[in-house]
Amino acid sequence: xTDNGQLTGTFRVKSGMAQMxxxxxxxxxxNAEQARIAEEAGAVAVMxxxxxxxxxRADGGVARMSDPEMIVGIQEAVGxxxxxxxxxxxxxxxxVLEALEVDYIDESEVLTPADEAHHxxxxxxxxxxxxxxxxxGEALRRIGEGAAMIRxxxxxxxxxVVEAVRHMRAITGGIRKLTVMSKEELMAEAKELRAPYDxxxxxAENGRLPVVLFTAGGLATPADxxxxxxxxxxxxxxxxxxxxxxxxxxxxxxxxxxTTNFRDARAVAEASKGLGETMVGREMGDLSEGEKLATRGW
Amino acid sequence: MAGNExxxxxxxVTARKSDRETEGPKxxxxxxxxxxxxxxxxxxxxxxxxxxxxxxVEDLTGLAGLIVPGGESxxxxxxxxxxxxLDGVRSFxxxxxxxxxxxxxxxxxxxxxxxxxxxxxxxxxxxxERNGFGRQVHSFEKELEIEGxxxxxxxxxxxxxxxxxxxxxxxxxxxxxxxxxxxxxxxxLVTAFHPELTDDIRFHxxxxxxxxxx
Numbered sequence: 001x002t003d004n005g006q007l008t009g010t011f012r013v014k015s016g017m018a019q020m021x022x023x024x025x026x027x028x029x030x031n032a033e034q035a036r037i038a039e040e041a042g043a044v045a046v047m048x049x050x051x052x053x054x055x056x057r058a059d060g061g062v063a064r065m066s067d068p069e070m071i072v073g074i075q076e077a078v079g080x081x082x083x084x085x086x087x088x089x090x091x092x093x094x095x096v097l098e099a100l101e102v103d104y105i106d107e108s109e110v111l112t113p114a115d116e117a118h119h120x121x122x123x124x125x126x127x128x129x130x131x132x133x134x135x136x137g138e139a140l141r142r143i144g145e146g147a148a149m150i151r152x153x154x155x156x157x158x159x160x161v162v163e164a165v166r167h168m169r170a171i172t173g174g175i176r177k178l179t180v181m182s183k184e185e186l187m188a189e190a191k192e193l194r195a196p197y198d199x200x201x202x203x204a205e206n207g208r209l210p211v212v213l214f215t216a217g218g219l220a221t222p223a224d225x226x227x228x229x230x231x232x233x234x235x236x237x238x239x240x241x242x243x244x245x246x247x248x249x250x251x252x253x254x255x256x257x258x259t260t261n262f263r264d265a266r267a268v269a270e271a272s273k274g275l276g277e278t279m280v281g282r283e284m285g286d287l288s289e290g291e292k293l294a295t296r297g298w
Numbered sequence: 299m300a301g302n303e304x305x306x307x308x309x310x311v312t313a314r315k316s317d318r319e320t321e322g323p324k325x326x327x328x329x330x331x332x333x334x335x336x337x338x339x340x341x342x343x344x345x346x347x348x349x350x351x352x353x354x355v356e357d358l359t360g361l362a363g364l365i366v367p368g369g370e371s372x373x374x375x376x377x378x379x380x381x382x383x384l385d386g387v388r389s390f391x392x393x394x395x396x397x398x399x400x401x402x403x404x405x406x407x408x409x410x411x412x413x414x415x416x417x418x419x420x421x422x423x424x425x426x427e428r429n430g431f432g433r434q435v436h437s438f439e440k441e442l443e444i445e446g447x448x449x450x451x452x453x454x455x456x457x458x459x460x461x462x463x464x465x466x467x468x469x470x471x472x473x474x475x476x477x478x479x480x481x482x483x484x485x486x487l488v489t490a491f492h493p494e495l496t497d498d499i500r501f502h503x504x505x506x507x508x509x510x511x512x
Contacts, residue, residue, distance in 0.1 A: 006438035006455075006474075013437045016334075016456050016495045020368045020401070023332040042377065044332065044370040079413060079428060080370055081457065103434035103457070126435050260331055260377055261353075 053157030089115025154217015333369020
């Protein structure tokens, strides 16, 4: 794609955008006022959506792409990148979001999937995509489809970090395993992972994903953010955790500080002081299979 | 900023080193608060230059130069204010310490911005337009003619800024559609694009050799 002799929509430009977000916090916001609070707290980007995952869970029904008017209102309110979610497989929602010029599309399990077998062909778009993954194979399938950024799925809207930890450990552990495998073992492992062989080989040689790896799903405290960073995340998404808490501006600021200084326990302790009420958490055992969002996506 | 002769060729000025002479190998710092830090560190490694990730004011001591990487300038600026690094980097610079800002680093290096207020380092006499080339869908790659470079350089522009206007002491090194995307002063270099996202080491080499004088 060229535009004034300028090459747009290249993979380098798409994945490079995510490189610029590293070490940062991306916050879910439902209106312009929340977006401004997020920007002032030091968020590197905001995710514009109509309902945060905790409310999507509570309300039930079909969750879809947000109202374009709301997205545009948020784009006008802040200078940082604005992301938005499309349903898994709903490439027309993605086309609409691209037309709105959102900076990143999250093909997200938090919304109700539109296709039970296929994800969006993300290479067909000029706008970059981030996708959720629960393990290395899923991450590499999404990258194979053109995702320029990966995040753990976790269990969005629960305020419980346990699934994000599980997914992050599965992805980073899977990567470590590849790095010690012999060449003949890699093809067998690619089959096991149901992932493209070229990507498996790349990961084995480089010891990391070819794109940025963020974490998401259930983070609610500064310590949760620092935990995920120490587990190898390049940055964090916080959904319901901020605007479902007692003092969102303060918590947003605290989570940014903990993410920046994730190796410094004193700084994390300082950031954690007096934040008021944390969002109400859900225990995984209390969720029925149908309520688990991480099982969406294939 | 010293020296504002109307030269069109970049002056090969070697930065003053006297204030920064210390024992041991010369190291280049990369501001590691947020953004694409690792990419800069890896290219410096290819050049055989030792690097330091700068998180506190103390980390600036004895550095031969500092790179302010790409990232979100509002986020980096806020953390710099809170950590004291905004003043720390200014004082490093005014004592002659060489600084290179890429993308967000170029925004922070400017003395003023056309948009909303945000913390700036103000190291360069320039007015910056943040996200001047538009949102992510307009991010692009382009071959650029760079003053002082023999071959073109592929610029990777991501929600990139440009200098709307530059004042005395600023030498323009590259433009896209008439907009300033690379420039330098005596001990400051800025690029709106990301040499650290390419395999081309020439800009890092230029900073290390011509600006830092290593």
